[in-house]
Amino acid sequence: MTWHVSDDLREGYLGGGLDPALAMSVETHLARCAACRAAVPYEPEWLEESWRRLEARLVAPRPGPAERLLARCGVPAHLARLLMATPTLSRAWLAAVGAALAFAVLAARVDPAFVPAFLVAAPVLPPAGIALAYGPRVDPAYELLAATPLAGARLLLTRAAAVLSTAVVLAGAASPLLPAPPWLCAAWLLPSLAVTLACLALSRLVRVPLAALAVTGLWLAVAGAAGFAGDWVSAFAPAAQIGYAAAAAVLLLRLRAARTRGETDTG
Known part of the structure; x- marks a missing residue:
């Protein structure tokens, strides 16, 4: 020595x-x-x-600003770390979504005929994000998380809630910039919720990417039918909004019942 x-x-x-x-x-x-x-x-x-x-x-890795913010809002530390590890919430995905929304807003301000494009695209963001946030093909930590108590439906719902919240915040920030009446700028909210819940409900039967693709196709068909009929506003009219709200309520009840019974998705 x-x-x-x-x-x-x-x-x-x-x-x-x-x-x-x-x-x-x-x-x-x-x-x-x-x-x-x-x-x-x-x-x-x-x-x-x-x-x-x-x-x-x-x-031990130090928590980032977003993780610390979640912790201050009352989110448990382990859940905050899990949400920040969600592949969809990466900077690249957030930048891509922000760029797409910005392009849609700019196009609508140049020509108001592009307002429907924004309203149709906004509800598609959450299921697309969910498809990229869950599953063995997109999540490097999927097999590791599959052995934890958060695996299965609970993990899917947790990440879906994070993706939905993020997409709603981004689209909500862009909506006031549209050259359209305030009620129309917010008309994508209920369709977005219904489409997201439909994706989660269908994911109990098929893999998440297929469920997201199916509900996205269904939503585009609904909006496209209104557009071809020459009255695209009808897809966002009060009667349609009531239908989206009713569908969301039914789907939410089914998801709650499935979780109570302990059913899991097929991931």
Whole structure:
């Protein structure tokens, strides 16, 4: 040994005043130096536990701003970490969605004839995000998470809620910029909720990407039929909104009943 634990260093170590890196250095020395161990209370079991605590403190990933914000809003730490690991909520996906919405708004401001394009596209964002957030082909941690209590329907619903909330916030921020009446700018909200719940309900029967593709096709067919009839506003009129709300309520009840029975999706 070329050095030994000094009196000041030993007092700081025993008093818990050393920073983690210096404390680990002292403990490494204690493990090899019998002379210093004689002057310091040394228990192998305690040392191993201390190493584990220090390693967890030094190696554990630090939460990002979004994860800290979720924690401050009351979201449990493990759930906040899971949501931030959702593939769909990556910066690339958020940037792509933001760019698509911005392009739709700009096109509508240049020519109001493009307002329907925004209203039709907004409800498609959540199921597309869900398809990219869940499943073995898109989530690198899918097999690892499959062995946890959050696996199955609970994980799908958690990530779906995160994707839906994010898509609604982005589309909601863009809606006031549309050259259209306020009621029409918000007319995509109920269709978006109904389409998302339909995707989740159908995912109990088929894989999530197929469910998202099916409900997206159905929604585009509904909106397209109104457009071909020359009255695209009818797809967002009050009568249609009542239908979307009723469909969303029925689908939500079915999902709650399925979860109560312990059914899981086919992921």
